[in-house]
Amino acid sequence: MGSISSSRDESKYHAVLFPFMSKGHTIPQIHLAHLLLRRGIAVTFFTTPANRPFIAKSLADTTASIIDLPFPKNIPEIPPEVESTDKLPSMSLFPKFALATKHMQADFEKALEVLPRVNFMVSDGFLWWTLESANKFGFPRLVFYGMNVFAMCVSRAVVGARLLFGPESDDELITVPQFPWIKVTKNDIEPSFRDPEPKGLHFEFNMACLKAGINSYGYLSNSFYQLESTFVDYWNREENRNKVWLVGPLCLADPLRIEHEPHKRPTWIQWLDQKLDHGSPVLYVAFGSQAEISQEQLREIAIGLEKSGVNFLWVTRTKESELGDGFEERVKERGIVVREWVNQREILMHPSVQGFLSHCGWNSAMESICAGVPILAWPMMAEQHLNARMIVEEIKVGVRVETCNGSVRGFVKWEGLEKTVKELMEGEVGKMARKNVEDYALKAKKAMEEETGSSWQTLDTLIGKFCSSN
Numbered sequence: 001m002g003s004i005s006s007s008r009d010e011s012k013y014h015a016v017l018f019p020f021m022s023k024g025h026t027i028p029q030i031h032l033a034h035l036l037l038r039r040g041i042a043v044t045f046f047t048t049p050a051n052r053p054f055i056a057k058s059l060a061d062t063t064a065s066i067i068d069l070p071f072p073k074n075i076p077e078i079p080p081e082v083e084s085t086d087k088l089p090s091m092s093l094f095p096k097f098a099l100a101t102k103h104m105q106a107d108f109e110k111a112l113e114v115l116p117r118v119n120f121m122v123s124d125g126f127l128w129w130t131l132e133s134a135n136k137f138g139f140p141r142l143v144f145y146g147m148n149v150f151a152m153c154v155s156r157a158v159v160g161a162r163l164l165f166g167p168e169s170d171d172e173l174i175t176v177p178q179f180p181w182i183k184v185t186k187n188d189i190e191p192s193f194r195d196p197e198p199k200g201l202h203f204e205f206n207m208a209c210l211k212a213g214i215n216s217y218g219y220l221s222n223s224f225y226q227l228e229s230t231f232v233d234y235w236n237r238e239e240n241r242n243k244v245w246l247v248g249p250l251c252l253a254d255p256l257r258i259e260h261e262p263h264k265r266p267t268w269i270q271w272l273d274q275k276l277d278h279g280s281p282v283l284y285v286a287f288g289s290q291a292e293i294s295q296e297q298l299r300e301i302a303i304g305l306e307k308s309g310v311n312f313l314w315v316t317r318t319k320e321s322e323l324g325d326g327f328e329e330r331v332k333e334r335g336i337v338v339r340e341w342v343n344q345r346e347i348l349m350h351p352s353v354q355g356f357l358s359h360c361g362w363n364s365a366m367e368s369i370c371a372g373v374p375i376l377a378w379p380m381m382a383e384q385h386l387n388a389r390m391i392v393e394e395i396k397v398g399v400r401v402e403t404c405n406g407s408v409r410g411f412v413k414w415e416g417l418e419k420t421v422k423e424l425m426e427g428e429v430g431k432m433a434r435k436n437v438e439d440y441a442l443k444a445k446k447a448m449e450e451e452t453g454s455s456w457q458t459l460d461t462l463i464g465k466f467c468s469s470n
């Protein structure tokens, strides 16, 4: 077990945070740690050795303690050095990877034995087994899902009522009885939830997480009440359901540290600065930390961006050869490809950035909304299809990318991309989306305001339940 990185201070109250080993799940919990520390609550953050440096860097200059537990070894098909989903050779290994975390329980409990009294724990919904540890040690567990409440309500409504087993076609629209203005297709829901006779590792994992969630104290959501009040009210009104507490957007907890000396800024920010000088709007393109995109699809994206004529900044881990011969050279006047880890919020907050082609991972969506940047929604996996429905149809802060067969999981040809990129950046729908997202950006900021914001107060109320002098 790794060492404790900094001494726990003399705080009266103590929270344990334990995110799942993926960037999209870890980053919001790092922001949550900042919010707890600002309230004088001591924080112990659990992770694994390979994930530690990223977390340590993000929590540097704080009193948070970090404990790393060894990631289980000898998991069939999982290479020994992989401790994070973005390093998995294929996302099809996800259930194996996620189920393997159960082997961390013994070390986790050994570490808890020597910690000061824990008032509460926030652990990832995917780390279901941490509920057993919380019960053993007698502290409440709050479940952190990176999801919004819209996705929680809609998926539960259609899965619970077995509506996904009716339609023949995966693309037939199904009305959600509880919210009749919302229509989804089977393809909006992950395949593991659509099987009428579910079995296998993914099912086993889903059930374990669901059961532990129901038996925990409640859910924390990285969202804010003003964004989805209908769904929050619905969820919290239902009987026998653990409450959901909205404490976001968590990305606003950590102020952006911007380098003001121009030549010290990252090269892509300098490039955005130049575009600003020329009054040229830029489309930011990124698909999160774990999306798997075929080579054929990557090439089509490259052609679509090239043909659209817009300025773009594309963050991708793919090699130059995968994007098509000579692509980067041909577009160099108005488009750049970045292969490093970037500060995505800094990019989205840059005044040049006027649109975001995104896979609709919820962190990316929140960061875009907070920056007042409309979204070109291209969901790929997990709950991203529901996020896209919310973004485009419910809160109307985006446009959806056009697939060649109309299915939400369909292939996107360059023509469909070119058309929707232009719609977002120059069209009427894009204009409306921009106006709406700017309104939500103000509301998001307000929700996180110290003392008065709804999310600030919600977190205060929640903490008050576990940390009071009586």
Ligand SMILES: O=c1ccn([C@@H]2O[C@H](COP(=O)(O)OP(=O)(O)O[C@H]3O[C@H](CO)[C@@H](O)[C@H](O)[C@H]3O)[C@@H](O)[C@H]2O)c(=O)[nH]1
Binding pocket: 023, 024, 025, 027, 145, 146, 147, 287, 288, 289, 290, 291, 315, 340, 341, 342, 343, 344, 345, 360, 361, 362, 363, 364, 365, 367, 381, 382, 383, 384
């Ligand atoms: O170079 C990079 C790449 C990513 N990020 C950040 O990494 C996070 C990525 O999170 P997200 O946009 O949510 O994408 P995923 O990593 O794909 O997120 C997973 O986790 C999310 C939260 O549970 C889910 O909504 C998604 O469906 C799931 O794929 C964001 O905060 C980005 O700002 C960077 O800062 N720099």
